[in-house]
Amino acid sequence: MGKNNRITIFDVVNYTLFALFTLACFFPFYYLFINTISSNDLSSRGLVMFYPQEIHFSNYIQVFKIPGxxxxxxxxxxxxxxxxxxxxxxxxxxxxxxxxxxxxxxxxxxxxxxxxxxxxxxxxxxxxxxxxxxxxxxxxxxxxxxxxxxxxxxxxxxxxxxxxxxxxxxxxxxxxxxxxxxxxxxxxxxxxxxxxxxxxxxxxxxxxxxxxxxxxxxSNLFTLQFILYRYFNGATSLATLMQSGASENLANIQTATSIRTTVSMVVVIPILLVYPFFQRYFVKGIMIGAVKG
Amino acid sequence: MSNQPGGGSKMEAKLNDQAYTSVAMKRYPFKEKHKLFFMAFPFLVLVFIFSYLPLYGWIYAFYDYRPGIPLSQTEFVGLQWFTSLVSNPYQMEEVLRVLRNTFAISALGILTSVLPVIFAIFLMEIKNNSFKRIVQTLTTLPNFISWVLVYSFAFMLFSVDNGLLNNLLMSMGLIEQPLNILGSDNHTWLSMTLWGVWKGLGWGAILYIAAITGIDPELYEAARVDGASRFRLMWHVTVPGIMPTFFVLLILGIAGFINNGFEQYFVFSNAMNMSHIEVLDLYVYNVGVVNNNFGFATAISILKSIVSLVLLFAANSLSKLVRGEGVI
Missing domain, CATH: 1.10.3720.10 (MetI-like)
Incomplete structure (x- = not known):
């Protein structure tokens, strides 16, 4: 729209702020994901910070062995x-x-x-x-x-x-x-x-x-969201759940962290899968909240 | 929902049948309008059951009702639950605390409602389209996850027990002891607001982006010919162009001032922060469901409904006054 294509200080600040906020929005998803595929031992000690370590996918199989x-x-x-x-x-x-x-x-x-x-x-x-x-x-x-x-x-x-x-x-x-x-x-x-x-x-x-x-x-009617909430709330003893999933690898034995992160990921994956397809409905969708009788 | 024809001969039979009735309807037009009503009727019954029938339950506010005991065997207490709000100093203090939380969090919510405006205006200044698209895609994503999941993120990032922030700060030697951010009552209102901003900012901006796209490009052209700088364009063309949208949302924000919701505060609440996180909806839950005081919880709900209706009509009148059109 402009004839003026100089990059100003405003542009630099603007791009930086947007990049930072976008990172803040996306990073939790990424952080969650790398923790589910990293060594459960490292993950539970909070040592998986910015990139996955000792990648494995057994959590996604183990997690469905948790009763309920x-x-x-x-x-x-x-x-x-x-x-x-x-x-x-x-x-x-x-x-x-x-x-x-x-x-x-x-x-x-x-x-x-x-x-x-x-x-x-x-x-x-x-x-x-x-x-x-x-x-x-x-x-x-x-x-x-x-x-x-x-x-x-x-x-x-x-x-x-x-x-x-x-x-x-x-x-x-x-x-x-x-x-x-x-x-x-x-x-x-x-x-x-x-x-x-x-x-x-x-x-x-x-x-x-x-x-x-x-x-x-x-408990037969509990939803994933509710079960996830209970994991944080302490209503469910994660210790007993952990014993239910025996692992072949000692480093990847189920931990409270691995259960929480993997279930969170199971909750978020369907949203991520449909997300690209419904973006074009956004504007119509937001009208839902601001619609006039 | 409605019994749709499956196809084939059944479908044809139905068509014939309907052709017949439609001829009949032309002769007796009153039947048509009743038919339309009867098709809607089952759904209107659902509306009655789930939205109007609970209003009958307001009578519980006048009884000392405890779950399990039939209402007929329950003592009628008149306005006791309402008057106890003022007469019982302990209860009054509680309610005032809850109201303070509700008002503070709502006020912060209204203050931060300018952020989506700023977000939208500045995003339109980004000329790189793929960057713009990535920003929009990723900042809108948090709107579509549940508060339970937001809490899960909060737990991983800020937990006292090997949360990312604590581990980072400790490894850099900035702190000795992990900070219990989620389990503290410091800045509860502010942190609730910030989580709300994190979740809703990108989404909230979409309406303004749509509004900006709708501004006549000739306005920009004319202003540019007159020598307006980039910032003058934003201030004198874009801002007035999205003001009507902002105003409507502001009005709706005022109308919903005491309805700041339940879920977010419920999942983030704990024994530490309860005194500052307990907003009206959470308070009603704690009184009614946790403490089984159905009468008092219902009394609070009644007062809340009345106040929200008053707010809604006030906001509506304000809107009519300012822009000649209501919001409801």
Missing amino acids: LSQATLVSFGRTVIGTVLTVAASGFLGYLFSKPTMWGRKFWYRFLITTMYFNAGLIPWFLVMLKLGLINNFLAYVVPGIVSPFFIILVKTFVESTPISLQESAQLEGAGNLTIFWKIVMPLITPILATIAIFTAIGQWNSFQDTLFLVTD
């Missing part, structure tokens, strides 16, 4: 997949329904829905409702409460309203019903916004921690 960890991985994946499918389908369908001016009491029901973004009864009343519904120690508690999300419905509704109504009208003239119009006409048009919703729901589901904390005591 495979189950937690399954629960985390399960809630992510099921929760995302349900939320995306419901958001798409409801966004479409609310875009129809002919719906009975649309204005009222839309307000009924949107208002829920602005109040919260509080932890205890919510907990007691979940208790009454039998959603304590129940997998459904992970996926059902999030099905209807006002934010996402606003997004879809706005998006549907921006698509040409003539498409829906001509389908209606051909005799297509609402479900057919939704499935055949509207769905293909709103795929970009549904993809955005899918990404953000999936990440939210994967990272979710509070619902397990409040609603689950059954």
